[in-house]
Amino acid sequence: MDEQGMVIAGGGLAAGSAAKTLRAEGWDGPITIVAAEHREPYLRPPLSKEFLLGKAPEEELAVNPAGWYAENGVDLRLGETVSQIVPASKVVRLESGPLVPYRALLLAMGAQPRTLDIRGSQLEGIVSLRRFEDSLALRTELSRGGRRVVLIGSGWIGMEVAAAARTYGNEVTVVGREPTPLGQLEPELGDYFRRVHEAEGVRFRLGEHPVEFKATDDGECVSCVVTNTGERMAADLVVVAVGVVPDVGLAKAAGLVVGNGIVVDASLRTSAAGVFAAGDVANSLQPFTGDHVRSEHWSNALNGGKVAAKSMLGIDAALSIAPYFYTDQFGISLEYSGYGQRARGAKLVLRGSIETVADGLAGFVAFWLRDGAVVAAMNVNTPRSQKALKALIASRAVVDEARLSDPSVPLAELVQEG
Numbered sequence: 416m417d418e419q420g421m422v423i424a425g426g427g428l429a430a431g432s433a434a435k436t437l438r439a440e441g442w443d444g445p446i447t448i449v450a451a452e453h454r455e456p457y458l459r460p461p462l463s464k465e466f467l468l469g470k471a472p473e474e475e476l477a478v479n480p481a482g483w484y485a486e487n488g489v490d491l492r493l494g495e496t497v498s499q500i501v502p503a504s505k506v507v508r509l510e511s512g513p514l515v516p517y518r519a520l521l522l523a524m525g526a527q528p529r530t531l532d533i534r535g536s537q538l539e540g541i542v543s544l545r546r547f548e549d550s551l552a553l554r555t556e557l558s559r560g561g562r563r564v565v566l567i568g569s570g571w572i573g574m575e576v577a578a579a580a581r582t583y584g585n586e587v588t589v590v591g592r593e594p595t596p597l598g599q600l601e602p603e604l605g606d607y608f609r610r611v612h613e614a615e616g617v618r619f620r621l622g623e624h625p626v627e628f629k630a631t632d633d634g635e636c637v638s639c640v641v642t643n644t645g646e647r648m649a650a651d652l653v654v655v656a657v658g659v660v661p662d663v664g665l666a667k668a669a670g671l672v673v674g675n676g677i678v679v680d681a682s683l684r685t686s687a688a689g690v691f692a693a694g695d696v697a698n699s700l701q702p703f704t705g706d707h708v709r710s711e712h713w714s715n716a717l718n719g720g721k722v723a724a725k726s727m728l729g730i731d732a733a734l735s736i737a738p739y740f741y742t743d744q745f746g747i748s749l750e751y752s753g754y755g756q757r758a759r760g761a762k763l764v765l766r767g768s769i770e771t772v773a774d775g776l777a778g779f780v781a782f783w784l785r786d787g788a789v790v791a792a793m794n795v796n797t798p799r800s801q802k803a804l805k806a807l808i809a810s811r812a813v814v815d816e817a818r819l820s821d822p823s824v825p826l827a828e829l830v831q832e833g
């Protein structure tokens with residue numbers, strides 16, 4: 416048994432990114448990726464957008480190009496699961512039996528969709544969206560059009576799937592627990608997205624949640640969603656998008672410190688020597704704010720994989736890039752950078768109008784200010800502003816609110832002033 420290998424548990428973006436960085440940094444020893452899915456590491460964001468809409472081919476989802484793993488001597492064990500971690504003896508056990516020793520271990524098991532524990536949850540036609548196969552099956556269903564689709568959850572994924580379902584010509588209702596969609600945003604911002612969706616024919620049942628799914632006469636398929644207000648909605652298909660739960664079972668069993676994910680420092684080191692964690696599963700220290708944050712976003716997995724790989728090699732590295740994510744809904748593009756935890760309850764300043772949604776999709780930028788400095792910023796339909804927004808956040812500069820909200824003042828000027 417080779418005791419010098421790098422082992423990665425999990426086969427998503429964080430894993431693919433880490434493997435690539437290990438090789439790029441000159442590691443020429445063994446790398447093993449143990450990946451539960453039967454598919455090379457792939458990007459999930461298109462699963463609720465371009466791929467779901469049939470606009471992106473399967474090949475575009477790959478984290479690393481086809482053939483990269485074999486060409487770079489990475490032992491990619493697809494369809495295999497890590498079932499135990501033993502930090503004391505630096506080995507992992509695979510579900511199929513063998514023990515794999517490691518020099519350094521990366522935990523990149525991601526997260527699983529949260530499920531609903533209400534009557535009828537197991538009926539056919541009630542689905543969630545996490546894996547490639549989920550998106551493919553959903554695309555087949557939605558692309559038929561003319562179906563009654565109910566989305567449970569008005570978060571990012573729920574809203575994206577609602578947009579795709581409607582684009583395919585289905586009757587779409589979103590059921591959301593919060594009074595406005597995208598509950599972590601201020602009501603006026605969530606409301607903007609509600610109006611965008613309503614203009615396209617999506618219906619909302621907000622401030623409601625499902626309490627039961629009714630079955631068709633044969634008792635097999637979903638036919639109706641009943642909410643807490645007694646509202647009944649006929650449904651041919653229900654998509655449950657109520658968040659994810661980090662896959663921490665293995666880490667917990669191994670005695671690692673866990674709390675809303677696997678707790679790691681800014682170099683992505685867990686509490687066990689030689690064990691690192693990255694991506695959706697990791698709750699990492701943000702050097703910029705001093706907060707611990709578990710981010711469920713693409714850029715966190717991509718950059719976390721890179722940082723973890725360097726740390727595994729003993730290179731000084733920290734995950735210090737501001738969190739970033741994007742979404743596309745009905746042709747509206749949104750990007751968000753910054754520290755969401757700090758943005759909660761912070762002062763919201765808008766640049767541009769969010770009142771109108773139908774006049775050529777005018778864009779706007781939302782800024783969240785703490786002690787006068789921008790801690791997060793979201794640009795909607797204003798592409799090419801992210802670079803300046805990121806610089807503004809990183810500068811910690813106290814900004815002039817009037818100038819910040821004035822679209823005629825170039826963002827770059829505000830950065831320079833800071």
Ligand SMILES: Cc1cc2nc3c(=O)[nH]c(=O)nc-3n(C[C@H](O)[C@H](O)[C@H](O)COP(=O)(O)OP(=O)(O)OC[C@H]3O[C@@H](n4cnc5c(N)ncnc54)[C@H](O)[C@@H]3O)c2cc1C
Nearest residue numbers: 425426427428429451459460497525694695711712713740
């Ligand atoms: C539909 C959808 C749309 C999204 N859209 C966006 C977006 O627009 N913007 C954005 O920023 N983010 C988006 N995200 C989130 C983003 O995709 C995730 O943050 C990212 O995939 C996390 O990568 P990861 O490598 O940490 O985990 P994952 O991608 O979850 O990969 C983990 C992998 O490890 C496997 N695994 C788990 N346990 C084991 C084990 N014990 N042994 C072996 N393998 C194991 C899992 O099966 C999985 O394949 C979206 C996610 C989804 C599902």
